[in-house]
Amino acid sequence: xxxxxxxxxxxxxIAHLARLELQDAEIPVYQDSLSRILSLVGxxxxxxxxxxxxxxxxxADLAQRLRADEVTERNNVExxxxxxxxxxxxxxxVPKVIE
Amino acid sequence: MNKTLTxxxxxxxxxxxxxxxxxxxxxxxxxAAQPTLNAVISITQDTAFAQAAAADRELADxxxxxxxxxxxxxxxxxxxxxxxxxxxxxxxxxxxxPYDATVVAKLKSAGTVMLGKTxxxxxxxxxxxxTSYYGPVRNPWNTALVPGGSSGGSAAAVAARLAPAATATxxxxxxxxxxxxxxxxxxxxxxxxxxxxxxxxxxxxLDQGGVIAASAEDAALMLRAIAxxxxxxxxxxxxPVPDYAATLQESVxxxxxxxxxxxxxxxxxxxxxxxxxxxxxxxxxxxxxxxxVSLPNLPLSVPAYYVVAPAECSSNLARYDGVRFGHxxxxxxxxxxxxxxxxxxxxxxxxxxxxMTGTYVLSAxxxxxxxxxxxxxxxxxxxxxxxxxxxxxxxxxxxxxxxxFALGSKTADPITMYLNDIYxxxxxxxxxxxxxxxxxxxxxxPVGLQIIGPHFGEARLLTAAHAYQRETDWHxxxxxxxx
Numbered sequence: 059x060x061x062x063x064x065x066x067x068x069x070x071x072i073a074h075l076a077r078l079e080l081q082d083a084e085i086p087v088y089q090d091s092l093s094r095i096l097s098l099v100g101x102x103x104x105x106x107x108x109x110x111x112x113x114x115x116x117x118a119d120l121a122q123r124l125r126a127d128e129v130t131e132r133n134n135v136e137x138x139x140x141x142x143x144x145x146x147x148x149x150x151x152v153p154k155v156i157e
Numbered sequence: 158m159n160k161t162l163t164x165x166x167x168x169x170x171x172x173x174x175x176x177x178x179x180x181x182x183x184x185x186x187x188x189a190a191q192p193t194l195n196a197v198i199s200i201t202q203d204t205a206f207a208q209a210a211a212a213d214r215e216l217a218d219x220x221x222x223x224x225x226x227x228x229x230x231x232x233x234x235x236x237x238x239x240x241x242x243x244x245x246x247x248x249x250x251x252x253x254x255p256y257d258a259t260v261v262a263k264l265k266s267a268g269t270v271m272l273g274k275t276x277x278x279x280x281x282x283x284x285x286x287x288t289s290y291y292g293p294v295r296n297p298w299n300t301a302l303v304p305g306g307s308s309g310g311s312a313a314a315v316a317a318r319l320a321p322a323a324t325a326t327x328x329x330x331x332x333x334x335x336x337x338x339x340x341x342x343x344x345x346x347x348x349x350x351x352x353x354x355x356x357x358x359x360x361x362x363l364d365q366g367g368v369i370a371a372s373a374e375d376a377a378l379m380l381r382a383i384a385x386x387x388x389x390x391x392x393x394x395x396x397p398v399p400d401y402a403a404t405l406q407e408s409v410x411x412x413x414x415x416x417x418x419x420x421x422x423x424x425x426x427x428x429x430x431x432x433x434x435x436x437x438x439x440x441x442x443x444x445x446x447x448x449x450v451s452l453p454n455l456p457l458s459v460p461a462y463y464v465v466a467p468a469e470c471s472s473n474l475a476r477y478d479g480v481r482f483g484h485x486x487x488x489x490x491x492x493x494x495x496x497x498x499x500x501x502x503x504x505x506x507x508x509x510x511x512x513m514t515g516t517y518v519l520s521a522x523x524x525x526x527x528x529x530x531x532x533x534x535x536x537x538x539x540x541x542x543x544x545x546x547x548x549x550x551x552x553x554x555x556x557x558x559x560x561x562f563a564l565g566s567k568t569a570d571p572i573t574m575y576l577n578d579i580y581x582x583x584x585x586x587x588x589x590x591x592x593x594x595x596x597x598x599x600x601x602x603p604v605g606l607q608i609i610g611p612h613f614g615e616a617r618l619l620t621a622a623h624a625y626q627r628e629t630d631w632h633x634x635x636x637x638x639x640x
Contacts, residue, residue, distance in 0.1 A: 077478075
């Protein structure tokens with residue numbers, strides 16, 4: 059496993075991937091807490107896991123169900139968009155993306 | 158007001174009091190306790206009185222079911238149609254849920270009355286209820302202490318007799334740990350037993366809805382109402398729901414109890430251990446047998462969880478983008494800033510820390526070393542449990558290493574807080590049902606006994622807990638001032 063230290067550049071990279079704006083003053087705070095968390099997580103190295111299949115889900119025999127391709131929901135656009143910050147003609151408005 | 162849900166329901170059916178009267182009394186208690194405990198985020202008085210009046214008509218007509226007219230609280234993680242649903246976050250401060258969670262819909266059709274929505278750690282991420290945007294909940298046994306989390310509001314409210322029961326959720330201990338610290342009974346069902354539809358997602362392979370109540374008997378009634386197959390949740394299990402109340406009186410003579418060796422090792426405070434051992438002697442007296450079992454990989458639960466849960470959290474919380482619902486920052490320059498500033502403003506420190514951790518462990522170059530490794534260890538832990546259940550009926554041990562701790566005492570270092578869930582996380586990783594049952598006090602603070610069962614073993618847990626509660630009265634103790 060990688061070393062558990064996290065530098066400032068890595069914190070910025072992760073924040074970018076997570077789409078979180080960070081202030082400069084927050085960088086060392088995240089460096090510290092991520093390093094501590096990764097050091098805790100590093101205990102996993104103690105476990106011998108060669109040949110062990112990763113477990114993504116707690117119920118082994120559960121398969122994803124399929125259903126008939128039928129419309130089961132009414133169109134609730136008005137109700138759902140009532141929570142939207144900005145809508146117009148059933149479209150969500152965001153800052154201009156293309157010049 | 159120190160009555161169980163079962164007793165209140167009987168009083169309603171006997172017409173000793175009406176649902177409207179009971180609702181009015183409990184709303185009064187909630188309002189009176191709010192400045193001290195901060196257990197609720199919203200009080201839904203108008204809905205409550207309308208539902209109570211409807212319930213009284215059903216009670217008069219003889220159409221009433223076992224829960225008709227019983228007032229309850231919902232954790233603010235469950236969507237409630239037309240009612241603000243915040244998940245304890247600024248991100249959803251303005252969110253009016255457009256539909257009911259399945260748990261809410263089922264309890265509504267069972268005739269319960271919704272009094273309000275309980276306070277919680279933000280997005281259910283926390284073990285002390287201190288990460289809520291709406292301020293911490295305080296423990297009714299001592300208001301300088303935390304109630305536990307993330308379902309801290311539900312646990313404090315039931316402990317303070319503000320409602321006989323409350324819904325709750327458990328991803329790493331969020332039902333059992335606050336139930337233990339507040340001296341009430343909590344059950345986290347088997348993964349897939351209760352629908353997650355309309356339950357705001359944190360870590361989808363771990364999250365499970367359940368109940369906090371005053372007794373196992375009450376929890377049995379509530380669980381019966383909320384459990385069952387739901388086509389709207391792709392991980393819901395299609396399997397009949399037993400009548401949990403019907404098997405409550407069964408004897409525990411011959412029950413094989415496994416004592417989790419790893420739970421009695423370092424970290425468990427001596428007085429807490431004494432209360433747990435005393436509880437175990439009650440089961441022995443009732444004819445159960447105790448045998449020590451070892452789950453060698455269990456001590457790796459916390460590290461495995463703090464990879465898996467943040468990874469799933471970072472993916473689930475990507476939906477909060479300021480576009481379709483929830484908080485949006487003011488005057489973003491461009492789309493990227495809309496996302497980044499909305500999320501920086503809308504999420505609190507612990508949620509951001511988990512998103513950052515999850516993003517890190519899923520990022521290129523780290524995925525195998527952290528995420529796949531944790532998933533492999535998760536299987537080792539699940540296999541340990543499966544092996545244990547081939548020899549015993551239930552596992553028992555402490556719910557928490559210590560009683561409730563002081564507000565602010567574990568907020569500086571995230572690891573200290575994370576380690577508080579050391580005994581509860583294993584059941585989530587393996588998807589097992591587990592309970593916490595009050596089993597005495599340490600210096601005036603409640604202690605919880607944890608009972609873990611095999612998949613779909615809820616009836617066995619409730620029967621064991623009920624047998625214990627017939628022999629003891631710890632679950633009937635109310636905090637001073639809230640009797």
